[in-house]
Amino acid sequence: xxxxxxxxxxxxxxxxxxxxxxxxxxxxxxxxxxxxxxxxxxxxxxxxxxxxxxxxxxxxxxxxxxxxxxxxxxxxxxxxxxxxxxxxxxxxxxxxxxxxxxxxxxxxxxxxxxxxxxxxxxxxxxxxxxxxxxxxxxxxxxxxxxxxxxxxxxxxxxxxxxxxxxxxxxxxxxxxxxxxxxxxxxxxxxxxxxxxxxxxxxxxxxxxxxxxxxxxxxxxxxxxxxxxxxxxxxxxxxxxxxxxxxxxxxxxx
Amino acid sequence: xxxxxxxxxxxxxxxxxxxxxxxxxxxxxxxxxxxxxxxxxxxxxxxxxxxxxxxxxxxxxxxxxxxxxxxxxxxxxxxxxxxxxxxxxxxxxxxxxxxxxxxxxxxxxxxxxxxxxxxxxxxxxxxxxxxxxxxxxxxxxxxxxxxxxxxxxxxxxxxxxxxxxxxxxxxxxxxxxxxxxxxxxxxxxxxxxxxxxxxxxxxxxxxxxxxxxxxxxxxxxxxxxxxxxxxxxxxxxxxxxxxxx
Numbered sequence: 001x002x003x004x005x006x007x008x009x010x011x012x013x014x015x016x017x018x019x020x021x022x023x024x025x026x027x028x029x030x031x032x033x034x035x036x037x038x039x040x041x042x043x044x045x046x047x048x049x050x051x052x053x054x055x056x057x058x059x060x061x062x063x064x065x066x067x068x069x070x071x072x073x074x075x076x077x078x079x080x081x082x083x084x085x086x087x088x089x090x091x092x093x094x095x096x097x098x099x100x101x102x103x104x105x106x107x108x109x110x111x112x113x114x115x116x117x118x119x120x121x122x123x124x125x126x127x128x129x130x131x132x133x134x135x136x137x138x139x140x141x142x143x144x145x146x147x148x149x150x151x152x153x154x155x156x157x158x159x160x161x162x163x164x165x166x167x168x169x170x171x172x173x174x175x176x177x178x179x180x181x182x183x184x185x186x187x188x189x190x191x192x193x194x195x196x197x198x199x200x201x202x203x204x205x206x207x208x209x210x211x212x213x214x215x216x217x218x219x220x221x222x223x224x225x226x227x228x229x230x231x232x233x234x235x236x237x238x239x240x241x242x243x244x245x246x247x248x249x250x251x252x253x
Numbered sequence: 254x255x256x257x258x259x260x261x262x263x264x265x266x267x268x269x270x271x272x273x274x275x276x277x278x279x280x281x282x283x284x285x286x287x288x289x290x291x292x293x294x295x296x297x298x299x300x301x302x303x304x305x306x307x308x309x310x311x312x313x314x315x316x317x318x319x320x321x322x323x324x325x326x327x328x329x330x331x332x333x334x335x336x337x338x339x340x341x342x343x344x345x346x347x348x349x350x351x352x353x354x355x356x357x358x359x360x361x362x363x364x365x366x367x368x369x370x371x372x373x374x375x376x377x378x379x380x381x382x383x384x385x386x387x388x389x390x391x392x393x394x395x396x397x398x399x400x401x402x403x404x405x406x407x408x409x410x411x412x413x414x415x416x417x418x419x420x421x422x423x424x425x426x427x428x429x430x431x432x433x434x435x436x437x438x439x440x441x442x443x444x445x446x447x448x449x450x451x452x453x454x455x456x457x458x459x460x461x462x463x464x465x466x467x468x469x470x471x472x473x474x475x476x477x478x479x480x481x482x483x484x485x486x487x488x489x490x491x492x493x494x495x496x497x498x
Contacts, residue, residue: 050373074376077373077374077376082371084370101375104279
């Protein structure tokens with residue numbers, strides 16, 4: 001479980017996060033949604049320590065991450081897997097080397113064991129056969145799957161996914177969504193997904209936090225999000241014609 | 254204020270870069286890769302430039318001194334120019350264009366595509382992981398490149414003197430042996446080591462603090478070369494003053 005309490009963050013005069021409180025459950029897919037500029041990415045970066053918080057705490061289990069020194073954070077970070085928006089694969093390494101990298105840095109496995117584990121993860125994301133290709137030689141969807149394989153190779157307790165579906169076609173997006181849900185259940189990870197893709201939210205979101213102007217404006221599950229009664233959330237959820245049609249049909253029943 | 258900020262941040266950056274590697278095996282493997290990228294891939298350009306420079310210095314000296322200064326002066330001048338300045342200073346300046354821009358654009362691209370964030374989130378000390386092998390490789394390989402440059406430049410001078418009948422080989426040989434001081438080579442290699450660290454660290458610094466997109470990567474690459482060259486020139490003056498006077 002990850003707990004965020006009173007997290008604030010400013011950039012100069014601009015206050016981006018206003019005392020965020022949120023809890024992200026283990027074994028569940030937790031979504032942080034909101035419009036562009038609402039503070040989703042900043043909150044995530046604060047949670048994994050890529051940005052320092054101005055105030056508040058972030059707890060990974062019982063460990064207060066924000067109070068930790070650099071070396072202590074390194075230990076927690078080895079339990080974190082992260083899928084970045086653009087994949088963030090190391091372009092000088094092959095697919096296999098990318099997936100193997102965390103093991104090469106932090107495990108005591110020998111080369112054969114590392115290779116076996118990396119191949120297991122590649123098979124899990126259905127990328128067997130692509131292991132000797134470079135990131136530039138594979139499609140965006142495949143890059144996301146490689147990044148997911150790299151994120152889970154160390155059997156993380158916490159999985160962060162930043163806009164996992166951005167730039168993907170709807171079918172590939174569903175493949176990625178299903179992988180995230182299945183891996184969360186398989187490994188029992190606390191998964192945090194940052195997205196503004198309502199399809200994904202409805203499809204796999206167990207807990208949903210809606211951010212608006214740097215504050216948690218709503219929190220609930222996917223069964224509640226369509227009838228939240230919160231104006232800013234409704235205008236976000238029903239921004240597209242498709243979603244408005246769904247609402248009309250639901251109301252007609 | 255801006256200059257002080259950069260100086261402070263540069264030294265903090267170097268403090269992180271010089272930390273003990275997290276995995277010795279990974280560090281040595283990365284260093285081997287960098288030796289190839291920084292050193293082996295630069296041999297061609299270093300050899301080419303040194304051959305032409307040695308030949309040109311020989312022709313120019315012969316042209317200037319012909320008839321009124323002994324012919325061995327050609328060999329002497331080529332030796333002194335190659336050992337004292339061309340090989341240890343101009344070759345690193347040229348390499349700052351090749352190696353420095355390469356380092357800045359590589360690390361800058363990693364920064365803007367979140368690869369460095371990915372390293373950090375994994376628990377990898379990104380600055381040490383990325384920069385230390387480059388510093389180490391440059392420190393090892395630059396002196397070799399500079400010695401190659403010295404030898405080829407002096408050799409090219411001999412070849413052109415002989416071919417163009419500027420001076421006899423005996424005169425040239427006498428010139429390159431005359432008043433030879435081994436300390437000149439030591440001085441050149443000390444300079445080279447300092448310059449190799451300046452070029453790699455300044456370039457890595459500019460690459461690491463790239464923010465934005467492709468345009469900023471290009472800017473960082475340019476800044477890396479410009480600042481490296483300027484700092485190398487200042488360091489050249491300081492080291493020369495300290496060691497030769």
